[in-house]
Amino acid sequence: MGVFVYLVCLILAIPFLRFLHRFVDSNGLPRNWPFVGMTPTILLNFHRIVDKVSEIVTKSNGTILYRGIWFTNSSFLATADPQNVRYLMNTNYRAYVKGSEWRKQFDVFGEALFNSDGEEWKRQRRIFHAFLNHPQFLQSLARVLRQRLEQGLIKVLEHVSKQELVVDLQDLLVRYASDIGWILATGSNPQFLSIEFPENRFHKAMSDVLEAAFYRCIMPDSLWKLQSWLQVGLEKKRSHAWKYFDDILAEHISIQREKSNKAMASNTDEGDNFNFLKCYLTGHKVTGPTPRDSLIRDNVIHFLFASDDTYSLVLTWFFYLLAKNPMAENKIREEVKKNLSMKEAGGLQIPSCFNELNKLTYLHAAFCETLRLCPPIPFEFRTCAQQDILPSGHRVDRNMRIIIGIHAMGRMEFLWGEDCHEFKPERWITEEGKLKREAPSKFSAFLAGPRICPGKELSFFLMKATATAVLHNYKVHVTECQNIAPKNSAFYQMKNGLMVRIKNRWN
Missing domain, CATH: 1.10.630.10 (Cytochrome P450)
Structure with missing residues (x-):
């Protein structure tokens, strides 16, 4: 019943959020609202979500902590900072695994590589x-x-x-x-x-x-x-x-x-x-x-x-x-x-x-x-196996989801001009x-x-x-x-x- 209640609330909130669209984002960054976190930004840009995520990550100097709906696991850290990417996928890759969060999305592939x-x-x-x-x-x-x-x-x-x-x-x-x-x-x-x-x-x-x-x-x-x-x-x-x-x-x-x-x-x-x-x-x-x-x-x-x-x-x-x-x-x-x-x-x-x-x-x-x-895969996902701090200074808690913005990285001015x-x-x-x-x-x-x-x-x-x-x-x-x-x-x-x-x- 609780799922239906918050779903109905979100649906009813959309017209109101559209009216307040100019206040949802602050300088291009999503606002962290009570209870729903940054979800309004996602809902209002769902038709262009890949481009929107790229814009947000770029305006955040390459890394941002996205806050989802309270009491759910929809929060994650998004990064397109080359230093972070190198650290996540090479220097300390053993601490950042596919894990259960990845497998629940792609469970159809079973135990494949x-x-x-x-x-x-x-x-x-x-x-x-x-x-x-x-x-x-x-x-x-x-x-x-x-x-x-x-x-x-x-x-x-x-x-x-x-x-x-x-x-x-x-x-x-x-x-x-x-x-x-x-x-x-x-x-x-x-x-x-x-x-x-x-x-x-x-x-x-x-x-x-x-x-x-x-x-x-x-x-x-x-x-x-x-x-x-x-x-x-x-x-x-x-x-x-x-x-x-x-x-x-x-x-x-x-x-x-x-x-x-x-x-x-x-x-x-x-x-x-x-x-x-x-x-x-x-x-x-x-x-x-x-x-x-x-x-x-x-x-x-x-x-x-x-x-x-x-x-x-x-x-x-x-x-x-x-x-x-x-x-x-x-x-x-x-x-x-x-x-x-x-x-x-x-x-x-x-x-x-x-x-x-x-x-x-x-x-x-x-x-x-x-x-x-x-890029054929716009995002790559990892789960942190232990508490850590990224080169950008962002703290990462155990079991936190990390999204690597491959699409965003290819469109960042400080990297490509x-x-x-x-x-x-x-x-x-x-x-x-x-x-x-x-x-x-x-x-x-x-x-x-x-x-x-x-x-x-x-x-x-x-x-x-x-x-x-x-x-x-x-x-x-x-x-x-x-x-x-x-x-x-x-x-x-x-x-x-x-x-x-x-x-x-x-x-």
Whole structure:
């Protein structure tokens, strides 16, 4: 009953708070009201919460203690101060763990690397590193990427171009990434990216999970637990997504186990079908002895999660930013033309040697700039395991939640200059024409310290290969009068997608 009472009070208070909007924030900072804390600022800016948090952190010189509703656990410390970030994620990272607060938001991922701490995290990280650097994986990656470029992405883009269709580029790129991820994770191709555009149920389920995780982070536990008990709203969608993940992974584990058993019984090799699930089920040296199915499920889901909504979202923002900066787009095309050898594929041209992608300095810089402005994960969370004091002087109590503002850090003037909101790949290139490296504590799109993303280089490789194939053959026209804004989610995806027209450059 108490939950309903305070919820009704908040709803009734919104019109009054709008009337007093000018008094809610003081010099751009949220006011700490009795009982409700700084919640009015969140409610009044819920439609642009990522940008609002970035503004608040910036005006607070990089760190602020956010006060939530009294008697709830909705308070946290938000920081985008590079000194604090380095301390939290590197110098004293053992004291700042994912912990139970993280796992309650992402419990769908179970015991995966994504959710682990301590020795279990180290063990699973070794497995991911070993798999991503295994020669057979690298061979499979090159083969799968080329096949999905030619038979998936280029084929669909050519169809869209000839039919003069308006399509959602974000959806198209997510389908493309999902196909690659599923093949490398399970050995099967769902063919989400085809001219029929079949239902991508996996991405829908993942989006529901990430949206629910975001709301769990900012709302009191009592509220989302009530919704979970009643099975309403986002919690209902999340439950359905969880069941779907369980069912689809159980099916793939069964299929792959049967294939592997038949291959072992007949003493035959499955050929070049090297994938993450197969390694687990056959006790490959990469993964070690086969664990229980639940742990296999958790880590395969994690692998698919990292493939589904990371580099595909960066590519979406990349093409959007290029559409607004045609000079940068022309520089990339000239760089591609100068440095890459191409081969014919259905009347079009795609890179013939992926090793040459390392020559594309300006393209790499453009992706760094995209990641600075539009990181796929806008916030990172940690829980303090012991009382501490940050380099900024802020006291941190045991079990306090820490939010690292990755999105905010990329837009701070004292870090990037007065032009911090502009898309300028040149800021990543030295006077000698070489790529400029920034400290992970300043540029944290891939996190920092021991928990830095193991797939960082793989992401750049996939993004470069995809971007060169698209930009060399097509012109992407972003349609006018779109509301381009991020969705309230744990990932920085466009709320309404990115509607575009695709034009073949050679016709």
